[in-house]
Amino acid sequence: MAEKYKVNLSAQDRAELASVVRQTSAGVARVRWAKILLLADQAHPDGRRRDWEIAEAVGLSERQVVRIRQKFVREGAAATLTRATRSDAGSQRVLDGSAEAHLIHLACSTPPDGRDHWTLELLCDELCRLQVVRSACRETVRRMLKKTSSSPGGPSGSASRPRIAPGSSRGWKRSSTPTGTDTTRRTC
Helix, strand or coil, X not given: CCCCCCECCCHHHHHHHHHHHHCCCCCHHHHHHHHHHHXXXXXXXXXXXXXXXXXXXXXXXXXXXXXXXXHHHHXXXXXXXXXXXXXXXXXXXXXXXXXXXXXXXXXXXXXXXXXXXXXXXXXXXXXXXXXXCCCCCHHHHHHHHHHHXXXXXXXXXCCCCCXXXXXXXXXXXXXXXXXXXXXXXXXX
């Protein structure tokens, strides 16, 4: 059976965590993590709760409670209460504004000879051939086109007003017509 990581808070740690719980400006996740540590504290009589009780009290799964407890024992309170930065944070986007404009222009243009329409592979190859980007994968191009919701050959959803079919209006419509007779039963 796996070893259970026991949370033993000092009086100072407990005071800091209690102040985090009381803060209104602290993030929701940070407050939850502080509550978990306070409820799991072995050195305090209000603590010593089971994982399922803590999970129920804070609205997380039992596995998440276990992970937070493990992180506290391994790394300390400061690391537990801060969110880890993503490994790809700060990396440049493959398609910036200029490349995005080239892609949309290309997708709305006529496809190459012998082709009925642009495919994602053709768009990737053409962007590289025109030296707009060094390399681009299908998924990046797909996400960019989906984000712009461009439809080649048709009016764009944001640039043109939707056309209303003749005979229809945007006004109120009746859902039923009156029958002219009283259809309710009356009992005396």
